[in-house]
Amino acid sequence: MVIGALAEADGPRSAAELSRAIGESVPLSSLYRSLAVLEEVGVLAPHYSSPGLTRYELAEWLSGHHHHLVCIGCGRVQDLEADDAIERRLQEIVADVARAASFAELNHALEIEGHCARCA
Amino acid sequence: MVIGALAEADGPRSAAELSRAIGESVPLSSLYRSLAVLEEVGVLAPHYSSPGLTRYELAEWLSGHHHHLVCIGCGRVQDLEADDAIERRLQEIVADVARAASFAELNHALEIEGHCARCA
DNA sequence: TACTCGAATGAGAATCATTAGCAAAAGGAG
DNA sequence: CTCCTTTTGCTAATGATTCTCATTCGAGTA
The missing domain is CATH 1.10.10.10 (Winged helix-like DNA-binding domain superfamily/Winged helix DNA-binding domain)
Known part of the structure; x- marks a missing residue:
């Protein structure tokens, strides 16, 4: 259930x-x-x-795989899938940044804060 | 203090x-x-x-502005600043993705999960 | 300097999500 | 049907955080 x-x-x-x-x-x-x-x-x-x-x-x-939109108004978290091209660019960035900090990346997510359509 | x-x-x-x-x-x-x-x-x-x-x-x-490295081993969260070029690329991605979901972005952060240097 | 009154403090009780303990109910093998 | 192990559901315990309230502080005033 x-x-x-x-x-x-x-x-x-x-x-x-x-x-x-x-x-x-x-x-x-x-x-x-x-x-x-x-x-x-x-x-x-x-x-x-x-x-x-x-x-x-x-x-x-x-x-x-997906990212999160966190609404500051109502607290709701909404999933968001990015298309492949964007995801590829993002993965590059994450790899760069994690390598620079000698951090072994297992997963990543973009957390975007703001107002959802309802709370705008 | x-x-x-x-x-x-x-x-x-x-x-x-x-x-x-x-x-x-x-x-x-x-x-x-x-x-x-x-x-x-x-x-x-x-x-x-x-x-x-x-x-x-x-x-x-x-x-x-910075991002977070979250260690799955010890739970510690470490700050991480990305250089301007990367940050610019990232900002583009976030803007794209938020627009697609008609979400009014106020801030974003990349949350990278994995093992820190100590817990590797 | 003494007085007044609203704001800040500290100690402890209350709250909320979550976890642990335990006795009773289910399941399964023989 | 019996014995034993696992799962259930109720309740109490826990831990972080918030609330309450009596007390203390401080700025402004006579």
Whole structure:
């Protein structure tokens, strides 16, 4: 149910939001347990963008590589896929920059802050 | 004292870390109050990268624009400035991508995950 | 110098998301 | 059907952060 709910979502979701999405029938302790397991096995990826709460999304091998638009107005995080040409240019930049800091890059994401269409 | 400690740091710091840095003399309630005020007036910027805790850094108008290297091993976040040429290319990409999503960009940061030199 | 009153402080209680503990319920092999 | 292991759901515990409130400070005033 968690995976289904996240597959329908357009961005990361918190435990509370997921609980609502799947109908409150699952006790929170079970939900948190499932989230922990799914994260551990690499199906979910945590995302932190608001104080004191963790949102989850499908790992990129399931959802595809993407970036995040974080709305300062409503706090929502929206996924965004860039087209290949842009992604290629970005990957170059990331590689350059990580190499310069002798940092072993495993993944990257562009976090863009601003106002979403609704909050503009 | 908070600003001084953050000016010396090479990345965002949590309330607990700051408390240690300034010698535990300031009560936590005061420290949190100061952090809230400094954030509100735009001197500090919060950063979220670990579950359940907020780290602060100097706002970009004080520290300069930069990106983040997030170490999966130790959880540390390190600041990283890119040189102008790279930054220019990156800014183009961000503008493209935000426009495509009709999102009003105010700021962006590249979050690079991987292993830092120590945790490699 | 003493007085007044609003703002700042500190200690501790309260809150919220999350985690841990544990007894009861399920599942599965024999 | 029985025994044993795993999973569940409820509740209490935890940890970071925020709130409350009585106290202290300080600037301005007589």
